[in-house]
Amino acid sequence: MHDYGFFSYASKAEMLEKSARYWNPDKTAFWQQLGVDLVIDRREDYFLYDMSGHRLIDMHLNGGTYNFGHRNAELVAALKGALDHFDMGNHHFPALARTALAEALAKTAPWDECFTVYASGGGEAIDIALKTARHATQRRTIVSIVKAYHGHTGLAVCTGDGRFSELFLADRPDEFVQVPFNDLAAMERVLARGDVAAVIMETIPATYGFPMPAPGYLPAVKTLCERFGALYIADEVQTGLMRTGTMWAIEGYGVVPDIIVSAKGLGGGLYPLGAVLLSERAAGWLREDGFGHISTGGGAELGCIVALKVLEMCARPEVAANVAAVSAYFAGALGDLMRRHAGFFSGVRQNGLIIGLEFDHPQGAKFVSRALYEHGVWAIFSTLDPRVLQFKPGVLMSRSLCEDVVARLDAALAVARGYRDAAARAA
Numbered sequence: 001m002h003d004y005g006f007f008s009y010a011s012k013a014e015m016l017e018k019s020a021r022y023w024n025p026d027k028t029a030f031w032q033q034l035g036v037d038l039v040i041d042r043r044e045d046y047f048l049y050d051m052s053g054h055r056l057i058d059m060h061l062n063g064g065t066y067n068f069g070h071r072n073a074e075l076v077a078a079l080k081g082a083l084d085h086f087d088m089g090n091h092h093f094p095a096l097a098r099t100a101l102a103e104a105l106a107k108t109a110p111w112d113e114c115f116t117v118y119a120s121g122g123g124e125a126i127d128i129a130l131k132t133a134r135h136a137t138q139r140r141t142i143v144s145i146v147k148a149y150h151g152h153t154g155l156a157v158c159t160g161d162g163r164f165s166e167l168f169l170a171d172r173p174d175e176f177v178q179v180p181f182n183d184l185a186a187m188e189r190v191l192a193r194g195d196v197a198a199v200i201m202e203t204i205p206a207t208y209g210f211p212m213p214a215p216g217y218l219p220a221v222k223t224l225c226e227r228f229g230a231l232y233i234a235d236e237v238q239t240g241l242m243r244t245g246t247m248w249a250i251e252g253y254g255v256v257p258d259i260i261v262s263a264k265g266l267g268g269g270l271y272p273l274g275a276v277l278l279s280e281r282a283a284g285w286l287r288e289d290g291f292g293h294i295s296t297g298g299g300a301e302l303g304c305i306v307a308l309k310v311l312e313m314c315a316r317p318e319v320a321a322n323v324a325a326v327s328a329y330f331a332g333a334l335g336d337l338m339r340r341h342a343g344f345f346s347g348v349r350q351n352g353l354i355i356g357l358e359f360d361h362p363q364g365a366k367f368v369s370r371a372l373y374e375h376g377v378w379a380i381f382s383t384l385d386p387r388v389l390q391f392k393p394g395v396l397m398s399r400s401l402c403e404d405v406v407a408r409l410d411a412a413l414a415v416a417r418g419y420r421d422a423a424a425r426a427a
Contacts, residue, residue, distance in 0.1 A: 043070035089301035097301035118299025122263030123151025125274030133198035149207035209388030210356035244352035271303035371412035
């Protein structure tokens, strides 16, 4: 019996049956068919424990939600302390914690004047950013990248891959245009039309497998935006909060965007929270009609207090030093593994702790994800390019844990090659 106080399950099998019956039948079946029989039970630090007791080192972090680990003690203490005084708050009125977090976020922004609009998660935050750009420019067209992913909400899903937008009849090519990543000529052709409100890009596209921006590409896109009157939206939901060694990854590319979007790790894995940082150029609607966007759960004060602690932790010199050390360790260790597993492990895409591992089979990262699961590590393949494994160390990972991950990856790669060869024979 697995008793969790408010609910219980007689077995893992019963839980999975109910998951398919009451929650999401296709997603429940998908993982079973892939050989990843995971139901997360206990979680702490950078570890997950399946209902069966199987321990996994978390190298997925739910897209960076758990940058500081699961149930980080400092963040848990901040949330518990906040409960002595605060609740969600009221979204209509000036709010204590919401204003304090907006002030702290303004200090991380590259502009003299910065306003923050809150959401309950990343997709809603993207919607706010897109609506803001349309208001500021009085234009409708939004440009994103082929194989982009910015969330599943109303406007956000329109910017992403057709797999998600077409399912709900949200593909709108008249207003949402996509161009290939790193193709500056294609970007210029679209912007030159003069009807573009904004270009939105993840600084390093996660669901596409972390392809790295070509040298000079992001600054050149920003220059084109300025030339043709469009705004530049930096989606930092997965790349921000010190994952590249700076608060926002876009800083390292020398680009000053007009809007920055944050979520996931901002709530420390304890409280859902999204934030949209607006430059003065973008923020006009806040002066015209502050009720233009309303979100009951957006900027909940409990979440804001957790986020204040997240920002304080991100700013610590020892955190930046650890990010640099872990990044350097993995750069060297992954290069060694690539030589050991030549012919299968074919490339590393890396900027700090944003890492993608490339394999020489169209589904190669799925094989590796399964083999890693069997060897006690959880890392997920890229949905829109399953050749690439998303490999996401936490910002506080110790050297010994990093070494453990590399040893497990070494063993898993040999197994994954076997899965690849079996798939080839079956085909």
